Amino acid sequence: MNWPHKDLLDVSQLSREDVDVVMRTAASFREINARPVKKVPTLKGKSVVLFFAEPSTRTKTSFDIAGKRLSADTFGLAKSGSSLQKGETLKDTVLTLQAMNPDAIVMRHASSGAADFVARRVSCAVINAGDGWHAHPTQALLDLFTLREVWGDDLVGKTVTILGDVAHSRVARSNIRLLTMLGVTVRLCAPRTLLPKDARALGAKVFHELEPALENADAVMCLRLQLERQEAGLLPDLREYARRFCLTKARLKNAAPDVKVLHPGPINRGVEIASDLADAGNSLILDQVASGVAVRMAILYLHITRKEKGETA
Amino acid sequence: MTPPDLVVADAAVPGRDGRWTLVCAAGQVLELVPHDPAARFPEARVIEAKGQLLLPAMTDAHTHLREPGQEWKEDIASGLAAAAGGGFSNILCMANTDPVNDNESVTRLMLRRASDAWPHGPRLFPVGALTMGLAGKQLAPMEELLAAGCVAFSNDGEPVADTELFRHALEYAADLAPVIDHCEDPYMAKGAGANEGVMSARLGLRGQPDVAEALQVARDILLAEYLNAPVHLAHVSCRRAVELIADAKRRGAPVTAETCPHYLTMTDAALFGYDTMAKVNPPLRTDDDRLALIQALREGVIDILATDHAPHAAHEKETPFEDAKNGITGLDTALGSLWELVRLGQLTAEDIAQRFAWRPAEIFKLPHCRFAPGDPADFCLFDPEQSWVVTPETLRSKGKNTPLLGQSLTGRVTLTAVNGHVVYELARAGA
Ligand SMILES: [Zn+2]
Numbered sequence: 090m091n092w093p094h095k096d097l098l099d100v101s102q103l104s105r106e107d108v109d110v111v112m113r114t115a116a117s118f119r120e121i122n123a124r125p126v127k128k129v130p131t132l133k134g135k136s137v138v139l140f141f142a143e144p145s146t147r148t149k150t151s152f153d154i155a156g157k158r159l160s161a162d163t164f165g166l167a168k169s170g171s172s173l174q175k176g177e178t179l180k181d182t183v184l185t186l187q188a189m190n191p192d193a194i195v196m197r198h199a200s201s202g203a204a205d206f207v208a209r210r211v212s213c214a215v216i217n218a219g220d221g222w223h224a225h226p227t228q229a230l231l232d233l234f235t236l237r238e239v240w241g242d243d244l245v246g247k248t249v250t251i252l253g254d255v256a257h258s259r260v261a262r263s264n265i266r267l268l269t270m271l272g273v274t275v276r277l278c279a280p281r282t283l284l285p286k287d288a289r290a291l292g293a294k295v296f297h298e299l300e301p302a303l304e305n306a307d308a309v310m311c312l313r314l315q316l317e318r319q320e321a322g323l324l325p326d327l328r329e330y331a332r333r334f335c336l337t338k339a340r341l342k343n344a345a346p347d348v349k350v351l352h353p354g355p356i357n358r359g360v361e362i363a364s365d366l367a368d369a370g371n372s373l374i375l376d377q378v379a380s381g382v383a384v385r386m387a388i389l390y391l392h393i394t395r396k397e398k399g400e401t402a
Numbered sequence: 403m404t405p406p407d408l409v410v411a412d413a414a415v416p417g418r419d420g421r422w423t424l425v426c427a428a429g430q431v432l433e434l435v436p437h438d439p440a441a442r443f444p445e446a447r448v449i450e451a452k453g454q455l456l457l458p459a460m461t462d463a464h465t466h467l468r469e470p471g472q473e474w475k476e477d478i479a480s481g482l483a484a485a486a487g488g489g490f491s492n493i494l495c496m497a498n499t500d501p502v503n504d505n506e507s508v509t510r511l512m513l514r515r516a517s518d519a520w521p522h523g524p525r526l527f528p529v530g531a532l533t534m535g536l537a538g539k540q541l542a543p544m545e546e547l548l549a550a551g552c553v554a555f556s557n558d559g560e561p562v563a564d565t566e567l568f569r570h571a572l573e574y575a576a577d578l579a580p581v582i583d584h585c586e587d588p589y590m591a592k593g594a595g596a597n598e599g600v601m602s603a604r605l606g607l608r609g610q611p612d613v614a615e616a617l618q619v620a621r622d623i624l625l626a627e628y629l630n631a632p633v634h635l636a637h638v639s640c641r642r643a644v645e646l647i648a649d650a651k652r653r654g655a656p657v658t659a660e661t662c663p664h665y666l667t668m669t670d671a672a673l674f675g676y677d678t679m680a681k682v683n684p685p686l687r688t689d690d691d692r693l694a695l696i697q698a699l700r701e702g703v704i705d706i707l708a709t710d711h712a713p714h715a716a717h718e719k720e721t722p723f724e725d726a727k728n729g730i731t732g733l734d735t736a737l738g739s740l741w742e743l744v745r746l747g748q749l750t751a752e753d754i755a756q757r758f759a760w761r762p763a764e765i766f767k768l769p770h771c772r773f774a775p776g777d778p779a780d781f782c783l784f785d786p787e788q789s790w791v792v793t794p795e796t797l798r799s800k801g802k803n804t805p806l807l808g809q810s811l812t813g814r815v816t817l818t819a820v821n822g823h824v825v826y827e828l829a830r831a832g833a
Contacts, residue, residue, distance in 0.1 A: 180720050200722035201606040202676030221724065223606030262606055285603035286611065 092395040096208040096215040097388055099224035100267040108233070108267070112242075114387035115234050115380070121158060122382055132161035135192040135393050140166045140182070141218070142198045147354055148218050148228075151378070152195045155385035161192070161393070179206060187211045192393045196220075201259075214392035222257050228353055229263035231384040233271070235376045236308060239349060245272035248345075250302050251293070252336060253312030253361055254283040260353050261312055265291050278302035280333065282323040299333065299340055308349040308373075311336055311361040327360050337363040349373050404428045406446040408779060408822050412437050413451035415773070416751035424456060426779040429822035434773040449817065449824075451783055455751060458759035458771045459491030459524075459780035459818060462733065463660055464558070464582070464636055464708035467493075467526075469515060470508065471500025476713040476800045478512060479519035482526065484711070484733035484799035486826035489782035489815040491524050492768045493733075497531040498559040504531035504542040506550035513551050523780075523820030527553040527768060532571050532581060536560040541571055544578050553766050556582035558636060561618060563588045569625055576631035580658075580766060583622050584636045585643065586684065590614035595728060597685040601670040607723065610685050612640035619643040623650040626657050634765065635659040637710045639684040641694035648703045658765050660708040661695050663739045664730050664805075666749075668692075672805050678719045678726035679805040682712070696748050699757055706762040707754070709736050713801020731801035735792060737784060739806060741813030744786075779822035788814040 092110070094102060103111075121129055137156045141149050149165070156163040166186070179198070186194055186207070193214040196204055201221030208215035219225040233244075240247065249268055255261040255277050265275050275293040277284060288295045296302035303309065314330065324330050341348055350362065350372045358364040367374060404427040415422045421437035425446075467481035468474075478495075485493050495512065497503035503512065509528045516526035530547030532555045534540045544555055555575050561584045562568040568583075575581045591614040596602040598609025619635055623646060626633040638644065638661045647659050664682060669689050672680035680686055698704040712729025719726050736758070743749040763770030771780040789812045794802040818826040 178717060178720070179722055179725070180717065198722065200724045202724075203722040205676055206722050221606050221722075222608075259606060262604075286598050286609060287600045287603045290600035290603050 092391040094392070095395070096204070096217075097226050097392065098204050098208060098215070098217045100226045100229050100263050100270070105270065108230070108271070111230055111384065111387050111391065112234060112237060114391060115383040118386040118390070119380070119383035122379065127158050128160060129158065130160045131390060132156070132159040132393055135161040137161045137163045137193045137195060137389060138166055138186055138189060138191040139163055140186060140194055140196040142196070143219070145197050145219065148197060151381040152218060152385050155382050155389055158382070159386055159390060161389065164189075164191070179203060180210070183207050183210045193389060214395070216388055216392065219259050221259065222262070223259050224263045225259040226263050227381070227385055227388055228260050229267040230388070231377060231380040232264055232310065232351060233267055234380040234384050235351065235373050236349070238376065238380070239373070244268070247307045248274045248276065248305060249308045249310060250276040250278055250306040251310045251312065252278045252299075252302070252334060254314050254318060255279050255288065255312065256283050256285050257315065257318070258312050262291065264310060265293050269293070276302050276306065278334070280324070283318070300343065303341060303344045306344045306348055308351060309336060309341070309344065311350070311352045313353060313355065314357055314361055316357070327357075331360050335360060335363060336366060338366050338369070347371065351377060353377070406432055406443050408819070409443045409446045409448045410451050410456055410781070410783065411441070411448055412439075412453060413456035413783065414453055415456050416755050421453065422456065424773065424781065426822045429779055431771060431773055431775055431777045431779050433775055449783070454816060455784040455786055457489065457751070457782050457784055458755050458773070459782050459820060460489055460758040461492035461762040461766070461768055461770060462490050462709050462711065463494045463706060463762045463766060464662070465493045465495050465711040465733065466498065466713065466729070467495045468713060469499065470511060474715050475718070478515040478526065480798065480800045481711070481713070481733070482516060482520045482524050484797065485524040486520070486818050487798040487815060488733040488736050489784065489818050490733065491780035491818070491820045492527060492763060492770070493524055494527045494529050494554060494766065496529050496556060496558045498536055502531050502535050503528055503552070504534050504536075504547070506546050509547055509550035509552055520825065522823035523825055525769070525820065527551070527766070529554045529556050529558070529582065531555065532557040532575070533562060533567070538562045538564055538567065541574055544575055548578050552579065553768065554580045554582050554634070556584070556636070558582060558584045561586050561588050565621060569629065572625055572629050572631040572633060576629065580632050580634050582634045582636050583618070585615050585618040585622060585638065587614045587617045590617070595681045595683070595685060595723065595726070596673055597670045597687045599670065599688060601673055605673060605676065607673070612642050612687060612691065615640055615684055616642035616646060619646050623647070623655055623657055627653070627655045630656060632656040632658070637662050637665070637684060637708065638695070638704060639665045640687050640691045644694045644698040644703060648698065651703060658705040659703070660706045661699060661704050662708055662710045663732060663736050665695055666692060666699070666743060667739050668805065673723070676723040677805060678721065678723055679730070679803055679807065681723060681726050681728055682710070682730050683728035696743065700749065700753060705757070705765065707740070707758040708762065709733055711799070713799050714803045716802065719803050729803065731797065731799045731804050734797045734799055735804060735806055735811065737815055738790070738811035738813050741786060741811070745812065778820070780820050782815050782819070783817040784813060785816050786813045788812070788816070790814050
């Protein structure tokens with residue numbers, strides 16, 4: 090496999106061919122996940138550090154499983170006690186990580202650009218598992234993988250509405266970049282307080298009301314609402330948010346007939362999405378979780394087995 | 403009459419044709435005369451300018467020297483070294499030291515450190531705190547600070563959010579010294595190191611809108627007019643603020659304003675790749691803002707240039723963007739970076755003399771040189787053709803935090819004199 094990238098910092102660095110490679114590779118790993126014995130020796134002897142400076146059980150577990158199914162050794166380096174407090178230098182953490190000599194670092198950090206910062210300072214692969222409000226490339230890739238399972242490989246002409254807190258969402262930014270690259274029309278819908286001031290610059294259409302944003306949409310991605318947004322004065326309260334923006338079956342009536350619903354999780358039921366809709370047949374939420382493992386296996390595999398230029402197999 | 407003891411021969415002078423010779427005696431200008439190669443000055447040190455520009459030494463109305471308290475970033479000796487190398491004779495240093503310069507002992511310490519390290523200049527003029535500890539709760543003892551040697555008052559770095567208190571500060575200071583305000587609505591600007599706009603949206607950074615600055619500019623203008631008390635608006639960075647200031651000046655409001663070289667030469671495009679060196683407060687704005695500032699500076703809507711020299715240590719910038727300290731080191735590169743605009747015809751050498759030397763000294767009532775007989779012999783020589791690469795070694799400041807690192811600038815200060823004392827010479831200082 091001739092994978093051209095040392096790191097995965099965001100989807101913007103990927104070409105359409107690269108995306109296809111990820112999708113094909115993930116599809117082959119998806120099959121492993123369906124076997125009774127879900128383990129292959131592909132990355133035996135390789136080590137993956139899971140560096141999560143911000144809590145995220147889901148993404149961390151997903152990467153952990155992905156690594157283990159490929160027989161890599163995974164090590165957690167969590168934000169514990171005082172050793173990785175905010176303000177303590179990430180540079181020192183980087184030096185520690187580098188000294189462990191891993192084959193890949195999967196990292197989550199509260200600062201936009203943090204993965205980029207680390208990637209420029211270590212020789213191994215850095216996989217961005219979310220940095221600040223900037224990017225969450227594996228989430229976007231797994232969302233794409235999930236949609237392609239339903240829609241097939243060609244997404245040109247589809248319309249996807251991203252609903253909720255776009256301003257503070259790395260998931261939204263990566264999805265917008267990836268989906269628009271593949272010819273999908275992306276709509277954003279949120280109160281103005283939850284959209285970046287120049288949201289149009291992201292390359293999507295902007296709505297502040299649900300009804301027009303959902304019209305003929307082929308899929309709706311709900312974003313997780315951080316509960317502290319109301320404390321920051323961005324929202325009156327969750328009930329008010331739900332009144333305007335909670336996705337329900339009734340509100341989907343003018344969407345495309347077979348509209349799909351996605352959510353990166355964890356869900357605030359009744360806030361971002363009605364409980365019955367989350368569990369309904371057109372919900373892809375659990376498919377996303379399954380895709381997540383396959384896509385992350387692909388990402389680890391591609392980056393760890395990649396050959397440097399001039400190196401021979 | 404004292405015989406000439408320092409002569410600069412064969413220099414170009416902004417706004418005047420031909421070559422000129424500056425004749426000084428006992429630290430003062432004797433005369434500026436058309437250059438005569440036959441002239442002899444037997445008692446004097448003669449500096450052959452060989453066509454370099456002779457500029458009045460500049461006054462930086464906005465410098466952060468980190469002494470006392472954060473000497474790892476800069477101390478008064480290194481800051482004044484950078485000032486001398488940058489062509490400055492006067493430096494106003496802000497009060498946000500540790501401890502804060504809100505009492506005479508800190509002011510006196512600063513002045514003593516300056517005279518110990520650089521007895522012949524550049525001259526240091528401390529800016530006293532406007533409120534105790536810059537906390538925005540209680541006025542600082544301004545008369546005490548003035549008596550100890552402060553020349554202005556400012557809460558720079560911690561803008562006073564309480565408008566009622568700020569009003570009283572302006573009223574109280576009105577009979578003592580000018581107030582310099584850092585214009586930023588602290589609630590709107592909180593935690594943001596990037597201009598709010600396309601760039602912050604793409605990078606996923608918290609944005610600071612230009613209106614956060616303009617709101618405070620508007621407040622300050624209204625108060626200055628209402629109280630008839632002067633306010634100097636620090637480091638203006640955006641078109642919206644420029645428009646408010648232009649309006650205010652048309653009405654005769656007692657406001658003056660400054661901007662900095664980096665707002666004239668850079669935009670928020672510099673943040674691409676999360677370059678922490680370009681993180682500064684107020685943030686680098688858009689090209690539209692940049693062009694508005696250049697025009698405002700030319701027209702005098704913005705009165706002066708100041709560096710907002712904000713040195714930081716390497717480890718304070720070698721972090722993810724949002725954790726990095728705000729600030730660009732500016733004394734060493736001010737003139738070199740501005741010269742690009744002169745080469746492009748957007749500013750003239752006269753604009754620079756006016757906005758970076760004469761007008762700031764006027765506003766803060768400091769000694770300066772207009773090359774008239776009796777003026778202090780404060781000048782610098784500037785070689786407009788000399789190209790140099792900005793490296794840590796070329797910066798005399800301890801702060802190496804500038805987005806210009808690695809870039810090549812054309813135009814360099816080669817000599818600086820204060821009161822007729824040569825305090826910097828490139829040839830002697832080495833690269
Ligand atoms: Zn300031």
